[in-house]
Amino acid sequence: MKDPKLKPQLRFQINPGGWFEGGSSVEYTTNDWRLERPVINLDKCVGCLYCWIYCPEPAIIPLDREGRGPTKVEVDYDHCKGCGICAQVCPTKAIEMVREEVKV
């Protein structure tokens, strides 16, 4: 029989009042919230960074420019929740939302 007074161990330390060291959300992944993943076609991407501006997370990471030319982007799939805003705002339709495969 399970002990009703059992207090499950947390995988991280919590502080009274709920404060955390800054940047704690980096450790807290939200990738399992996602139903669809954004997939970027870098051939179509013109580096306008609309997706970077609109991403609420932010889970769009600008790639370093190599020399001249437009800045391309990649997705932080650990924190992207699959909202699809990036795909909506992309002027060149370079981002496609692809259904996540369900592992059973």
Add this chain to the structure above:
Amino acid sequence: MCPGLSHQGHRDGQRGGEGVVELGERLEYKKMLLTGDDAVAYAVKQSRVDLVAAYPITPQTVIVERIAEFAANGEFEGEFVPVESEHSAMSACVGGALTGARVFTATASQGLALMHEILYAAASMRLPMAMAVANRALNAPLNIHNDHSDIMGSRDSGWIILFSESPEEAYDRVIQAFKISESVDLPVAVNLDAFTLTHSAEIVRMLPDEVIARFVGRPPRRPTLLDERSKSFGLMALPDTYQYFKDDHYRSMEESPPSIRRVEEEYKGISGRSYEPIKKYALEDADVVMIMLGSYAGTARMAARRMRSEGHKVGVLSLGWYRPFPKREILDAVEDADTLVVMDRALSYGAPANPLMTDIITMLYEAGMRKRIINVAYGLGGGEFTEDDARTLLEYALKEGPRREFFFYYGGRE
């Protein structure tokens, strides 16, 4: 302001470590004729408060006005922030406390209701702060007079809740509140009854500035927004973690009594004034005990004193602490009584009992004690309660009657 407060010839005895002030050979006071509101403002001024954010509301207004005056005259060292609402007042206090500052606010009635949301944040974020609540009835009908429905509405917000019965006690309790809240990391609300305390002038034996300054010391270091290494506060906790925080907050309240007692004892050391979780009057062999919160307890004690001189075994118990609820102390005090008269100045519509009655009856049930209990709703919206009124109820309770009953007692003239 009273320049005489920098007492010449004041002797406070040895200084203890950790802000502990030990009883000296001789204690000196400055006797002042102060209303409860004035007394609270002086307590705040003396307690080295860093931030006061408050919005005026009758009958708390004088507290805010006086502190604003102190600030304008350069007598108050901290920041005074005249906010645009009580919701903002409490929010500013939360922000202030997160920088490690010692903060204070005061409110009443509708103002406390408007703070309601942030009261929970302050408490569950475990932020030390003190608040004076000038207990006033809630609308409707509109009423500015005294009852306890405001604080009872915030009863479950997780604040430590103390009641005072005189301007001097309000002064003392506010000073203690800073030290209590900083020792247990919980906010403390000090209640003082509208008008009967806030606007009635009584002698307050004020302690010298430097004695209070040494008693309260500086707030202990805690994680703050200003720390070298950045921290996040007031984060979201989802179902997997939320309960851990509530568990922690709940336990901190359960474990707070020894710390509160320690502050009361230390305060006795600097003031000679003794505070305890409950005030007991003529309880030793009492058959009937009247249980009360707030300023009308003094009126009831007068009635009990007269009735004792006539041979009636009646006593009065009033609560200095309301949260944490001093169960053990009350049980020990009422163990031998036959009848309890539980006096509620707030209602809980449709509930099994009104707030104080609910607490008392739960406590008795847990202890396996069965007694005759009369629950009385009285003094709502400032309803009068004289010595004769207390006597009427005590005489009623001395006679045989039903084991449980509830009624509204209107008080005043027939």
